[in-house]
Amino acid sequence: MRKLLLYLIIVTTGIVFVARLFYLQIYNTSFASLSEDNAIKIIYDYPQRGAIYDRNGRLLVTNQPSYDVMVIPRELKPFDTLEFCSILNITKDKLTQRLHKARVYSPRVPSIIIPQLTKDEYAYLQEKMRKFDGFYIQKRSLRDYQTVLAANVLGYIGEVNEALIQKDPYYLSGDLIGIDGVEKQYEKELRGIKGVKRIQKDRFNRDIGPYKNGRFDTLPVNGKDLTITIDRSLQAYGQKLMENKRGGIVALEPATGEILALVTAPTYKPELLVGRKRSPNFTKLYYDTIAKPLFDRGVKGEYPPGSPFKTINALIGLQEGVIDLKESIYCRMGYYYGKKGQKLGCHSHRTPLNMIPGIANSCNAYFATVYRRIIEKYDTPQEGIDTWGKHVESFGLGNYLGNDLPEGKRGKVPTAEYYNRIYQYPTYKWYATATLSNAIGQGEVLTTPIQLANMTAAIANRGYYYTPHIIKAIDGSPIENEYYTNPKITTIDKEHFDPVVQGMHEVYTKGTASFLQVKDIEICGKTGTAENFVKIDGVKTQLTDHSVFIAFAPKDDPKIALAVFVENGYWGARYAGRIASLMIEKYLKGVITRTDLEEWVFMHSLEGEYAKQYSGKPFKINQ
């Protein structure tokens, strides 16, 4: 039948068309985005990033406008290059080169030709801009630091990297994001939400009005202002004291857990990492692997705590009931133990001592005895160590504090499992004496300054602490994060704290730091002198001891608790103790009465000490 063929041709054509439509419209999904690229231009409206204030409402960080000259290569028309170059003060070669680069990158997407004009350049260029088709000026916002302080706390912002853009669709290439510190931690609050405008384009790339009458457009939401817990003047003073030294100071308010000062030394000025200067400066700071200015020692430096840790062992001893306040323990320039008569050395002081003077004089034999009794109270040393470890960890040691700083370290509190591993239990057995250096905060225990400060705050509070935090208020309303407002209770009963506090008080009045007393302020503290080692050419070498100090004041109504680490500063009272007492006086009184003490700290530099291990020559320590 001839008419059948005609039917067939018509129906087949219809089926082929429907199949083709199915392919184009349903199966192949690439056309939708192609049509969007074609026809919709998205313009973002960037909100102001929130400002940052210190706890007293003093401005630390705000924004400054910056103007980039942008180009869309395919919209360029011939222009007076001579005039353009003279306005912007660049050579013609450079302009040609940058235009070429922009064109290679993309003819339709804007590229930066000249970043960050000054206001004057901008004002002048803006009048002439109409002459230069294809160029336009994009306003951007850079950080403007009202302070040279606390770079480690504030952090910095920079362009997002590709990995982040993939992960979070909010960010687009070229967007700025907080990379460190508060800027990173509170990125979402600070950045606000950018507004989106969709513009419909025609095929000549001209705007023909808002897409769907702006139904999908959004307005930008401004970033929120942050108030942080840092006290600007205390921070400034701490940084000044730490000049020419390495280490960290962390000062907390025990009643709230607010971080009053977070000092790391050496440090850098935050303005070094703004805008055009950021890249070269960052490289310079990053590759300083000796001084490590980008390394926040306050939260990331893990040091042996040394003698301040004895306060914890005293508390555990009382809680476990292995010692009372009256019992005195002999010290013969050290503590002797084991069959071979091993010795844990001590310095000269009167003997025997009971707990309070034991703390004040930092007697190693006393605390070795207490520690050993704690461990040996239990049937096995494993059990003993783990019980002891639980008490220690209840002070926030040995793990992340969970504070709102993007960086941190766990520190270390050794466990039974750890000793089993290194002593190869059960092949070999180990006993309390094998872990004896824990008694005096040497050996396996590691803490960061912020952990140590937090521990001090827990003692100052007589048994609890608030997780340290940097945020005080967001857009003026105080934070209501239960994580920061609920106290964490230690495993030590309240009544055991008084003798330990008394001992710490006597450190000032009679003990190792008695020369640092401040009139009218009842300070409680504890010195520390921490042995430390490095590998030089593969050989374990001892360096000058770290100077450590913890303190809080006033004794009965603590307003500040702090920990000071000074790398290779020798004994505790020498650097750290001086710095701690000056910090306390500064915070509580506002003025320094002991200018000679202050002068001593300002004048003394440890740079010579730090250079020793790199000198390549044999050197002496603890001089």
Add this chain to the structure above:
Amino acid sequence: MAKSSVAAIDWITVLLFLLLVGFGWGNIYSASYEGEAFSLSDFSQAYVKQAYWILFSLVIIIITQAVEAKFYERFAGLIYVISICSLLGLFIFGKTVSGATSWYALGSFRLQPSEFAKVCTALALAKFLSDMQTNIRFIGHQLKAFLIIALPALLIIPQPDPGSALVYAAFFFPLYREGLAAGYLIVGVSAAALFILTLLFNPLWVVLGIAAMMMLILIKNRKQKPKYSRYFLVIIVITGFCFSVNYIFNNVFEQRHRDRFNIVLGKEVDAKGIGYNINQSQIAIGSGGWTGKGWKEGTQTKGGFVPEQHTDYIFSTVGEEWGFLGATLVVILFVMLLIRLIHLAERQKTQFSRVYGYSVIGILFIHFAINIGMVTGIIPTIGIPLPFFSYGGSGLWGFTILLFIFIKLDANRVNEW
């Protein structure tokens, strides 16, 4: 006039016609409006003009129905002659619009005679084939029929408007239905296949491949004493065809024609230059998804990314704004119309009506197939409108007359015996 011919009008066809014209106008409106308020007195707008042309086509419909059915058969020859003269007249009085001298201009009003020449040719062919003397199986009569068809086509090619000339291939439908040997079809399809193969591959490979295939057939059939000379002749013809296609394609065709083929064959990708239209058209259709972006919401359409969108590329608006469902509906409407028309043609009692009916089917089919094929990127760019849909007065009227003469002839069948 016959007593009941109005009642005998095939309302299904009329309904399909109205649906296509109505939906077409909606899409022309979307493709050509630019946010201004709707006003029927704004004659600068394409959709306003089209609205009036649709209204006037209703007048044309009434006239076609009012005329005595026998008129079309009786005056077919005269009408054809007038039509040929109108095409010839273009060489003297024609107005050139975008490169093609296809128009008579009366002030701002323009008329494209080639749109009407199709109708006239259909009438003339129907008249010739229905003549008692004519037998399509005679070579002489075949030649005469071809001449009737080819004359207007040859006059249209130099306008230049090769697309419109290609439409005359549509008359294969009635010729085939009236008994033209199937051999013509086989030769035609083979030639088209060879043409494409030659463009895709080197002609030498095509010839060698076919020769190898024929060798296999020959070996398989060797016991039945095959006529070797015939095989030899076929391979000679194929070789000649392939190499001349190659020669013509590379030396006679212009670059733009070559590009059109190369883009469809996937040998060349050029989204900015010659391939821009077809690329944008596919983006428009492809971005429609299942249900489309909604009437007047097409971003491709609004942005004017598809040139000639309200005329030849109107189907891309359908695809973008009405999605797969809308576009498929249009395809189905056309298929339904064509099948309905075959049904009508088959029930005709006179050969004249039947031949004319199949001419209508052929013309509508070839427009439908080429236009949608082009817009969806299946076949090379050939600029002819989509019947009833595309913007354009002459086209709309031409198709309306074409269709409604047939409806009149069909309605009149009650008076035939």
